Amino acid sequence: MRKAQGSWEKRILKSLNSMCTELSIPLARKRPVGQQKELLNKWNEMGTDEPDLSLFRPVYAPKDFLEVLINLRNPNYENGDSLSFRTHLGLIQVPLKVKDIPELKECFVELGLNTGQLGIDDSTQVPPELFESEHVRIGQKVLAEQDSAAAQQYIRQGSPTALRAELWALILNISSQPEDILYYEQLKTNVIQHDLLVDSLIYKDVKLTASNDDYYFVFEDYLYQVLLCFSRDTSVLAHFAYNSASPPKSYIRGKLGLEEYAVFYPPNGVIPFHGFSMYVAPLCFLYHEPYKLYQTFREMYVRFFFRLHSISSHPSGIVSLCLLFETLLQTYLPQLFYHLREIGAQPLRISFKWMVRAFSGYLATDQLLLLWDRILGYNSLEILAVLAAAVFAFRAVNLMEVTSLASAEAVLADLSTLKVMPLLQIFLFATVT
Amino acid sequence: MSRLLVPCHVKGAVALQVGDVRTFQGRPGVLVIDVTFPSAEPFELQEITFKNYYTAFLTIRVRQHTSAHTPAKWVTCLRDYCLMSDPHSEDGAQEYVSLFKHQMLCDMARVLELRLILRQPSPLWLSFTVEELQIYQQGPKSPSMTFPKWLSHPGPCEQPALLLEGLPDPSRVSSEVQQMWALTEMIRASHTSTRIGRFDVDGCYDLNLLSYT
Numbered sequence: 269m270r271k272a273q274g275s276w277e278k279r280i281l282k283s284l285n286s287m288c289t290e291l292s293i294p295l296a297r298k299r300p301v302g303q304q305k306e307l308l309n310k311w312n313e314m315g316t317d318e319p320d321l322s323l324f325r326p327v328y329a330p331k332d333f334l335e336v337l338i339n340l341r342n343p344n345y346e347n348g349d350s351l352s353f354r355t356h357l358g359l360i361q362v363p364l365k366v367k368d369i370p371e372l373k374e375c376f377v378e379l380g381l382n383t384g385q386l387g388i389d390d391s392t393q394v395p396p397e398l399f400e401s402e403h404v405r406i407g408q409k410v411l412a413e414q415d416s417a418a419a420q421q422y423i424r425q426g427s428p429t430a431l432r433a434e435l436w437a438l439i440l441n442i443s444s445q446p447e448d449i450l451y452y453e454q455l456k457t458n459v460i461q462h463d464l465l466v467d468s469l470i471y472k473d474v475k476l477t478a479s480n481d482d483y484y485f486v487f488e489d490y491l492y493q494v495l496l497c498f499s500r501d502t503s504v505l506a507h508f509a510y511n512s513a514s515p516p517k518s519y520i521r522g523k524l525g526l527e528e529y530a531v532f533y534p535p536n537g538v539i540p541f542h543g544f545s546m547y548v549a550p551l552c553f554l555y556h557e558p559y560k561l562y563q564t565f566r567e568m569y570v571r572f573f574f575r576l577h578s579i580s581s582h583p584s585g586i587v588s589l590c591l592l593f594e595t596l597l598q599t600y601l602p603q604l605f606y607h608l609r610e611i612g613a614q615p616l617r618i619s620f621k622w623m624v625r626a627f628s629g630y631l632a633t634d635q636l637l638l639l640w641d642r643i644l645g646y647n648s649l650e651i652l653a654v655l656a657a658a659v660f661a662f663r664a665v666n667l668m669e670v671t672s673l674a675s676a677e678a679v680l681a682d683l684s685t686l687k688v689m690p691l692l693q694i695f696l697f698a699t700v701t
Numbered sequence: 702m703s704r705l706l707v708p709c710h711v712k713g714a715v716a717l718q719v720g721d722v723r724t725f726q727g728r729p730g731v732l733v734i735d736v737t738f739p740s741a742e743p744f745e746l747q748e749i750t751f752k753n754y755y756t757a758f759l760t761i762r763v764r765q766h767t768s769a770h771t772p773a774k775w776v777t778c779l780r781d782y783c784l785m786s787d788p789h790s791e792d793g794a795q796e797y798v799s800l801f802k803h804q805m806l807c808d809m810a811r812v813l814e815l816r817l818i819l820r821q822p823s824p825l826w827l828s829f830t831v832e833e834l835q836i837y838q839q840g841p842k843s844p845s846m847t848f849p850k851w852l853s854h855p856g857p858c859e860q861p862a863l864l865l866e867g868l869p870d871p872s873r874v875s876s877e878v879q880q881m882w883a884l885t886e887m888i889r890a891s892h893t894s895t896r897i898g899r900f901d902v903d904g905c906y907d908l909n910l911l912s913y914t
Binding site: 278281282284285288289294295296297298342343344345346362363364365458462500502516517518519520521524530531532533535581 | 791792910913
C-alpha cells in the first residue's frame, strides 16, 4: 500500500512540475508590495477577481485516483484467473477486512428502528413531543455542561440545526481563544506575502465546483479565505504522522540539494485536487466568522477528509470504503450487482465520486449535514459506503432496466431529493436478507 | 526491565506436506522454523519479537535443558496463537508482534532450542513466513559496577570547616538554587501549544520545482 501511495504521489509531483514548466510560473514567489496592498484591500471579495485561469488544469480528479485504486495488487495474493470463493467481482482487488450488515447494525445501533432520529422523527407529521423537543432539551444540556464525549454520543441521533455549530465545535475541540484568532491573522499575512501556484489551482477549483452549485455559490469569497490560509498552515503537517501520504518537498531557488534550504510545498503539504473546495462549502452554513470556519475545516480535514484521498488499509480509508460498498452491494443486492456488471457499469465507478467528496455537492445541504453529524458521532467514514449502497438499493428497480453505463449514471445523477436517514435505516435495519 | 539480544541461528523454513512434495499441486499450509543458539549454554527466555508476513497461527515448541541425565524433551509453550483474526483478509498480516515469557504455557528457564510452527490455512496467499525474528533473554537487573565504598557508606559526620566571613550559608544557597531550577523547569514545560509555524527560510520562499526524492 505504501508503495502504491508513493508512486501515486510521484505522479502528482510530475504533473505539478510539468504544469510549472509549461506555464513558466514558479511554484512560489514573494508578492511585490503593490500587489500585496491590492490583495489586502480585496480580501473580502476575492470572488470578484477574474484572473485568467484557462491554462490551469486540476492536478488530478477523483476518477484518476480510482484508476490507481483499481490497479492495487498484493503480490502475495492469489490473483489467478480461475474463479474461487474469494474472487473479487468488483473493482477493488485487495482483501481488506470489511464489516457486513450484522456487524454494521451493532456498530450503528443508534440508527435503529427503535431509536429516535433527527432526519426521520422530526418530520412535520410527527408531533414534536414524541422525540424532537426532548432531544433539543438534551442537546442544550450537553452544551451547557461542555461535555465533548456526551456530545459525540448525542450527535449520533442527529443535531438540531440551532445547536449544530456549537456541538461540532465541542466535539472537534475547537476553542475561540484570542491566540486562535491571531493564528488565523498570521496565516492571512502569509497569504498576502507569498504567491503560490497552488493558489491558482484553488481559484480554478472553486470556480469549477462551488461557484456553479446552487447552494454554495454565495460562499465563494469565504472559500478563498479558508483554502488559501489552509495551504499556508504548517500545523497541518502534524497529521502526516498518521497519514500514509508524505508532503512534497522542494528547495529554495538556487539551493538544490542543500538540506537547510529544504521546505515543504505547499506549506501544509496538501495538494488540492478537483473538488477539494467542496469539503469546505457545507461548513459555510454553520460558521460565519472566517477563523471559526477555518478551524472547523482544518480539524475535519486532519481527522476525516484526508483518508478519502490517500491509499491506506485503515477501515475508514477510501480503499476500505470502496470495498465495503462493493461487498454490501454484492451480498445484499446480488441481482442488481450482476446486472450492472454485465452491462459494463461497475457500481463503484458511479459511487466513487460521492464517497471521495463525502457526498458534498450531491445531497441537499440539510441532508448532508445530518450525514456529517453521524460521521462525527461515530468517528468513522464507513457510513459513506453504507449510504452509497443504500442509494443503489433505493433506485434498484430503475437500475435493473438500464442497459449502459451512461443510463445508469443518468438514473443516479440527481440525489438532491433523497432523504439520508430513512435510506440508511431501511438498508441496515429493515431489509429482508 | 532490560533485555539482552541472544544471537541465534534461524534455519530455513521446512514445509510439511502430505504426499510427494514434487508432484503435489497445492501450497503447503504448515511451515516449521528451527532456531538454534550457537552459544551452548541454556538461558532464560524473556521475549520473542518478529514481523509477521501472512502467517495465521503460531505454535512454539521449546527444548529445555534438564538437570538429570534424561535427554531434553520438546514441550509446547505456545499453542495456536492467532496472528490474523481472519486468515483470508489482510488484518494483522504484516504486523510487528512481541511475545513475552508470561504468555507461555511452561517455564522458559533453560532454553536450548526453539521450533516455530507456522500455519496458514487459507489458499489465497502465495507464501507466508515470519521475518526479523529476535530472541531476548533477561538483561542484568542492576548495573554491574560497584559503588565506591564511601558513597554507600558515608563516614561519620564531620564538623564543617569554619565559614569565611560574608559567604552565605551553603544549605540556604542550595535550597534557593533548587527552587530556581524548579521554576525554570516549570516555565519550560508550560510553553503554549500553538505554534506560529514558519514555512519560509529567512523570509524567502521562492521555489521553482518540486523534488522527487
